[in-house]
Amino acid sequence: MQNESLTETQSAFGREVYEGLSAFPKYLSSKYFYDATGDKLFQDIMAMPEYYLTDAEFAIFTEHKSHIAELFIADESPFSLFELGAGDGKKTKILLNELVKKKAAFDYRPIDISQNALDSLSDSIQKEIPDVEVNPIQGTYFDTLKDINAATEKRKVILFLGSNIGNLLHPQAIDFLKNLRDSIHPEDSIFMGFDQKKNPQTILDAYNDAKGITAAFNKNILHRINKELGGNFDVDQFLHWEVYDPESGTAKSYLVSKSAQEVRIESLDLEIRLRPWETIHTEISQKYDDEVVNWLAEQADLKISTSFTDKDALYKNYVLKK
Ligand SMILES: C[S@@+](CC[C@H](N)C(=O)[O-])C[C@H]1O[C@@H](n2cnc3c(N)ncnc32)[C@H](O)[C@@H]1O
Structure with missing residues (x-):
């Protein structure tokens, strides 16, 4: 039962990655941040004074x-x-x-x-x-x-x-x-x-710490695609970027491509192109x-x-x- 559910989670991961990276603008779901590495990074986030x-x-x-x-x-x-x-x-x-x-x-x-x-x-x-x-x-x-x-x-x-x-x-x-x-x-x-809702700076700092722990957490989704779906993302070619709109109360996380990139994801038979400064939206944190x-x-x-x-x-x- 549990194994069936895990397999379902894995195939949903592939399906959703395919959909999100084929769309414009590109997006990925934050629920895929979490594997053993992502869980540990989130524990590190919880221990940060900013969070x-x-x-x-x-x-x-x-x-x-x-x-x-x-x-x-x-x-x-x-x-x-x-x-x-x-x-x-x-x-x-x-x-x-x-x-x-x-x-x-x-x-x-x-x-x-x-x-x-x-x-x-x-x-x-x-x-x-x-x-x-x-x-x-x-x-x-x-x-x-x-x-x-x-x-x-x-x-x-x-x-x-x-x-x-x-x-x-x-x-x-x-x-x-x-x-x-x-x-x-x-x-x-x-x-x-x-x-x-609170001082927008407090919110921005919580999702954009100076040590880069949140950045590593955000980028873990690309590492997972590389490991689990046979992707070849050059993770260092992405910036973690956070914005907060105090009017709507919505904080948004992005991965921003620093250069023109071509990425292949073997198990999905998917090739994607990213223009310089193109975004992949990964998470919202509503206030x-x-x-x-x-x-x-x-x-x-x-x-x-x-x-x-x-x-x-x-x-x-x-x-x-x-
Ligand atoms: C931000 S952490 C918060 C953990 C805990 N609730 C806390 O307050 O410390 C989110 C947790 O929810 C899990 N999660 C995220 N999206 C999920 C989803 N759509 N369905 C089930 N679990 C999910 C993650 O694996 C992670 O353990």
Whole structure:
């Protein structure tokens, strides 16, 4: 089952790379940043002082863990704690520890496209919090919603942290929230992180650090195409470029070709040309305020029942209900 899902992920990678690099302007999906190298680079990003998102969400969980755990425990009926795009679970472990402390009846079901991330997460939880039953699911958010839907035997709490929702443009985010809504019952909850609008320079710095860790993360997608699809990208011929539009709240990452290039991707039988300074768009990281989050929730027919923020109001977690 897991192998089938991995094969599906690999062939979707080829299909989407073909589509994105044949289009104009060119694009690639940020969900393909993550293999063992990308997972490690993202951990390095989370440890950077510029990447305030992790510290802010960490601070929210540390301060409000008891209240958040009580919300999850609710009427004390057993529940499954799903997490979409769980990564290394650094912040989630604060909540898992609190739930164990409060003797909650739950199992933890992390979902991630990266099998490497799920393996490391399961191992580390087994070592650090052995009382937690971990049932990992490999796949994309959209594909695994059906697993969430099918898991009707228990109440559900769904975590979507790190402002991962920000990788979706508003229409996609609304579709996604609608799908989530259809996958839950009134007693279930969704707990989501939304990075907030703030000084544009703070946002730019978070995605364009001086040491070039974010640049290496962005370029990892080209290394993956070279390794897994037989590509011959000259990765050094690309610049990492970040822009932030404070009007729309959208940060965008690009790879910019420094020269005229011809690239062949063997397994896709695809040849592409890049003009000097041509772009490949790789990621969006949307920023929000209460008004926009309310609007998204309304569009998806969800209600915000409460929210938590850090002392500088950089970041916010919202609880959404049907
Ligand atoms: C930015 S990291 C955040 C990790 C974690 N949520 C946190 O807050 O630290 C995104 C994680 O989601 C996974 N991911 C990205 N896009 C995904 C998708 N479309 N479906 C499933 N997992 C995805 C990545 O593999 C990675 O582990």
